[in-house]
Amino acid sequence: MASAILRVRGLVMDFGGVRAVDNCSLNVDEGSITGLIGPNGAGKTTLFNLVAGFHKPTTGRVTFRDERIDGLPSYLIFRKGIVRTFQIPRELKRMSVLENLMLVPSDQLGESMWRAVAARWLVKRQERAIEAQAREVLEFTGLSEVADLPAEGLSGGQKKLLELARTLMAKPRMVLLDEPGAGVNPTLLRRLVGGIRRAREELGITFLIIEHDMGLVMRLCDHVIVMSEGSVLTQGAPAAVQQDDRVVRAYLGD
Amino acid sequence: MLEFLTAFAILVGIYSVFALGLNVHWGYTGLFNIGVAGFFALGAYAAALLTIRPPLSNQGEDYLYSGDLANRLDSLPVVGVLDLWFVAALVAASLVAAAVALVVGTITIRLRGDYLAIATLGIAESVRLVFLNERWLSNVSRGIYTIPRPFGDIVAPQDYDRVYLVVVLVVFVVLFAGIRALVHSPWGRVLRAIREDEVTAEASGKHVFRFKLQAFVLGAVIMGIGGALYAFNFRAISPITFTPLLGTFIIWAMLVAGGSGRLYGPIVGAFVVWGIWSGSQFLPNVVERLPEAVGAPVLDALESVGLPNIRFFAVGVLVVLVLLYAPDGITPGIVRLRERLAGRMRRRARA
Numbered sequence: 214m215a216s217a218i219l220r221v222r223g224l225v226m227d228f229g230g231v232r233a234v235d236n237c238s239l240n241v242d243e244g245s246i247t248g249l250i251g252p253n254g255a256g257k258t259t260l261f262n263l264v265a266g267f268h269k270p271t272t273g274r275v276t277f278r279d280e281r282i283d284g285l286p287s288y289l290i291f292r293k294g295i296v297r298t299f300q301i302p303r304e305l306k307r308m309s310v311l312e313n314l315m316l317v318p319s320d321q322l323g324e325s326m327w328r329a330v331a332a333r334w335l336v337k338r339q340e341r342a343i344e345a346q347a348r349e350v351l352e353f354t355g356l357s358e359v360a361d362l363p364a365e366g367l368s369g370g371q372k373k374l375l376e377l378a379r380t381l382m383a384k385p386r387m388v389l390l391d392e393p394g395a396g397v398n399p400t401l402l403r404r405l406v407g408g409i410r411r412a413r414e415e416l417g418i419t420f421l422i423i424e425h426d427m428g429l430v431m432r433l434c435d436h437v438i439v440m441s442e443g444s445v446l447t448q449g450a451p452a453a454v455q456q457d458d459r460v461v462r463a464y465l466g467d
Numbered sequence: 468m469l470e471f472l473t474a475f476a477i478l479v480g481i482y483s484v485f486a487l488g489l490n491v492h493w494g495y496t497g498l499f500n501i502g503v504a505g506f507f508a509l510g511a512y513a514a515a516l517l518t519i520r521p522p523l524s525n526q527g528e529d530y531l532y533s534g535d536l537a538n539r540l541d542s543l544p545v546v547g548v549l550d551l552w553f554v555a556a557l558v559a560a561s562l563v564a565a566a567v568a569l570v571v572g573t574i575t576i577r578l579r580g581d582y583l584a585i586a587t588l589g590i591a592e593s594v595r596l597v598f599l600n601e602r603w604l605s606n607v608s609r610g611i612y613t614i615p616r617p618f619g620d621i622v623a624p625q626d627y628d629r630v631y632l633v634v635v636l637v638v639f640v641v642l643f644a645g646i647r648a649l650v651h652s653p654w655g656r657v658l659r660a661i662r663e664d665e666v667t668a669e670a671s672g673k674h675v676f677r678f679k680l681q682a683f684v685l686g687a688v689i690m691g692i693g694g695a696l697y698a699f700n701f702r703a704i705s706p707i708t709f710t711p712l713l714g715t716f717i718i719w720a721m722l723v724a725g726g727s728g729r730l731y732g733p734i735v736g737a738f739v740v741w742g743i744w745s746g747s748q749f750l751p752n753v754v755e756r757l758p759e760a761v762g763a764p765v766l767d768a769l770e771s772v773g774l775p776n777i778r779f780f781a782v783g784v785l786v787v788l789v790l791l792y793a794p795d796g797i798t799p800g801i802v803r804l805r806e807r808l809a810g811r812m813r814r815r816a817r818a
Contacts, residue, residue, distance in 0.1 A: 265670070291672030299670070305663040308656075315653075316660050317671045323653030326681055330648050340653070383672060 218243035218387055218419050219264065219295075224273030224283075226259055233259040235443030237273070241387070246413055246420045248434035248451065250427075252464050255440040257423045258300060261389045265297040266290040278386070292319055294386030298379070298393065300423075302372035306365035310356060313364050313375060314347035315340075317382040347382060353411070354378040355404050370401035377408055387419040388412075394429045406433055427455065439463065473628040475745055479737045480635035481696045486721045486733030487642060488689030494728035495650055496682040497662035498576075499584040504714025505591030506687045509567055510560035510694025511704045512598060515611045517559045518552055522606075532604065537615035553617035557638070557695050564691025565684050567594075572683040577676055591715065599706040610705025614698055635696055642689055647730055649685075658682050662728070712779065717744070720782045724789045726796025735798045740782055747778045 217240035226234040234256040241247050249257050262268045264275055266287035275283040282290050305313050321343065323329045323336035351357045354374045359367060367375060373393055380388045393409070394402055406429070412418045424430050430437060431451050438448040441463040447454065454460055485503060492498040517534035536552040567590065575586040598605040605611060618630050649655050657678050660668040669675050698704050708714065717740065725736020751774075754765050769777065793800050 267666075267669070286674070287669050288672050288674045291670070296672075297670055299666075303664050303667040303670070305660050305667055307663060308659055312656060312659075316656055316668070316673075319672050321653040324657060326649065326654055326685070329652035329654040330645060333648065333652075336652060379671065 216243055217241060218278060219421070220276040221260070221264070222274050222276070224260070224263060224275065225271045226256075226263055226268060227271045232443055234263065234270070237440070237444045239438055239445050239448070241419060241421050242436065243419055244413065244417060245436055246409065246422065246434050248430040248437040249421055249423045249440060250425070250430060250437060250454075250460075251440035251446070254442075255463075256443040257440055258391060260440070261297055261391055261421075261423065264290075265295055265389060267297075291383065294384075295389065296380040296383045296385040296387075297389040298376035298391055300391040300395070302369075302376050304364035304367065304372050304375055307363055309361050310351070310364050310367070310375060311344070311347055311360045314350055314378055314382045315343050317379055318343055318346070319383075350378050350381050353381065354408050370397040373397050374401065374405060374408070377405065381412060381416075381418075384416075385418060387421065390420060390422045390424075392423055392425065394424055394426045402429070409433060431455070470628065473632055475741070477628060477632050477635050477700055478745070479734075479741050480632070480639050481693055481700060482718065482721055482737040482741055483734045484635075484639055484642060484693035484696060485690055485718045486725065486737050487639075487646060488686040488693060489718055489722045490727065490729075490733050491646065491658075491682055491686035491689065494722060494732065495655060495662060496658045496679060496686075497665075498679060498683055498686070499581065500587045500683075500686070501584050501711075501715055501719070502587030502589070502591030503690055503718045504709045504711060505587065505594045506564045506568065506690035507694040507697070507714050507718075508591070508594050508598060508706075508709040509563045510691030511698040511708070512605060512611065512694075513560045513563040513691070514556035514695030515614045515698045515704055516605075518556050518615050519611060519613055520615075550617045552615075553634075553699070556617075556699075557692055560691040560695035561688045564687045564694075568684045568687030569680070572680045576679045576683060588711070591709070591711065595706050595709045595714075598709070605706075608705060608707070610703055610707075611698075612703035614702040614704070616702065617699055631700060635700075638692065638696060642692065646689075650730065654678075654681075659728075716779075717782065720786050723786055724797055726798035729796060729798045732796050732798045735801070736796070739797060740785065743781050743785060744778050747774065747781060750774070750777070 219241040221237060221239045224234050224237045225232065237256065237260060249260070251257055259268070263270050263283070266282070266285050266289070269284050273283065274281055277290075277293055277295060280293070282293060282295075305316070322332065322339050329336060348357070348360065351360050354377055356371065356374055356378060359371065364372070364375060373396070377390070377393065380390075390409075393405055397405060409420060410433070413420060422434065434451055436448065437451045437454045439446040439454060439457075439460050446459055446463055447457055485507060488506070489500065489503055492500045516532055518537045519533045520535050520538060521533045536555060540552040540555075571586055571590055575583050599608055601607070616627060616631070617634060619627060621630055650658070657668065657673050660671065660673065661675055661678060665675055697708075721736035721740045722733060723736070724739055725734065726732030751766065751769060754762050754769065756762070757765070789796060
């Protein structure tokens with residue numbers, strides 16, 4: 214049994230009078246590809262926002278690699294190795310695909326104003342290394358041909374791949390993917406699935422994936438967690454979850 | 468004519484500095500600062516108050532503070548010749564603008580949306596009103612005058628503008644080179660990412676607040692330096708210079724017309740807008756040469772509307788035209804035109 218890389222305990226998130234996440238507890242095993250499914254409004258994306266530090270939880274705790282991360286600002290959680298994508302891709306429109314990726318590495322020398330001016334030689338050397346890494350990731354995700362295009366020119370599917378590429382660029386331990394398959398054509402979807410699998414096998418990255426396409430969940434995930442009304446309804450192997458009456462009822466209503 | 472062109476070039480240079488600062492704010496980071504006049508005024512007054520001679524009580528001047536730095540340093544050997552007090556004034560202008568930007572930014576930059584716009588507008592007006600009402604500080608609406616001339620000993624007073632043009636150009640080139648290095652660096656890349664989508668920048672692990680604050684302070688410092696250059700050019704400043712129209716709108720018009728987020732946008736915009744602005748003073752002369760039947764009613768109209776209003780109107784029309792037909796500003800248009808001409812030349816060379 215693999216150990217849990219992410220532990221969520223008793224997590225609650227209130228937006229005004231609405232309780233989006235309600236006493237939610239779950240574990241994600243290290244090295245797994247875990248699916249997170251559930252009807253609209255179940256609190257899946259809010260859970261992502263809480264784990265990645267985009268919201269502060271009302272109560273509850275989140276532990277990543279045995280370290281509490283709830284309430285930390287998102288850039289610090291990013292540095293601990295959790296990177297998230299967005300349901301609707303949020304590419305940096307007027308920047309090239311390559312720049313979208315070169316932005317990502319943390320602690321770049323040239324991110325300091327002073328060194329950007331005074332130590333340009335060192336910064337340029339690091340830039341070359343970062344560019345090489347970005348081109349590798351573009352190769353990995355099959356976006357090499359569009360590297361120098363502005364990101365706003367990409368197709369919907371390519372933008373999804375760019376979201377995945379952005380997470381890989383961060384050298385993460387864990388990636389939260391929000392509906393990576395939505396609106397992606399079958400060819401690109403195959404590439405996406407291949408990319409996620411290879412990232413797990415070759416880089417040891419743990420994936421937590423929100424997805425509505427059950428076919429994709431069946432193909433990709435080794436464990437599925439079902440959320441409903443803000444907390445975990447059930448979980449288990451994909452095939453078992455699919456047979457569960459409670460899951461069907463949660464989706465269709467009683 | 469040469470005098471006019473020199474004075475014109477000095478002001479294009481000074482306004483390029485302001486637009487350069489605004490480009491750091493809006494063009495590269497997406498910070499909506501509509502209080503440029505505030506940092507402009509802070510820089511101008513800081514530089515002026517640090518360098519003017521003490522007030523003369525027999526002329527009814529009763530402001531309390533004067534640095535008198537120009538006189539004090541001029542008496543020193545070497546330092547006096549180099550006019551280092553001018554550098555000190557630029558540093559003072561930077562520091563004052565930076566301090567205010569740091570306070571305002573720390574409070575408002577964390578907030579989303581238009582709060583920064585409201586705050587900057589409010590600060591700019593507050594700054595202007597303080598200088599307008601505090602006699603001890605700024606001599607109220609009479610303003611500060613007899614501001615000394617940097618490097619004024621080099622030439623005769625009537626030729627001084629040429630010296631000051633060189634001074635302005637040197638300051639501008641230094642600032643421009645610094646900004647160019649910065650926007651092409653990873654630091655500038657983070658700023659552009661924030662401009663495009665703050666949330667993505669955050670999801671890419673960037674401490675967005677820190678970068679926005681740095682950009683805000685840097686832009687404000689550049690505007691403060693612009694204010695100092697402005698003060699030394701006119702040698703007299705008063706609160707009337709720092710109204711939203713004269714101190715903010717015209718600089719926004721320059722940035723938008725030239726091309727926001729473009730390296731050369733501020734220069735192109737300052738040239739075009741200041742060209743319209745100062746060129747419009749020749750309008751009556753042009754109209755007078757028209758045939759009487761056409762000219763006389765136009766001249767009457769000009770007189771009743773007033774030249775200042777016509778200037779603002781012309782700049783406004785320019786901004787609207789640019790936004791409609793070249794939303795990225797004039798600079799990318801020039802680049803495309805040059806490429807097209809180069810292509811035509813190549814084709815002709817082949818033919």
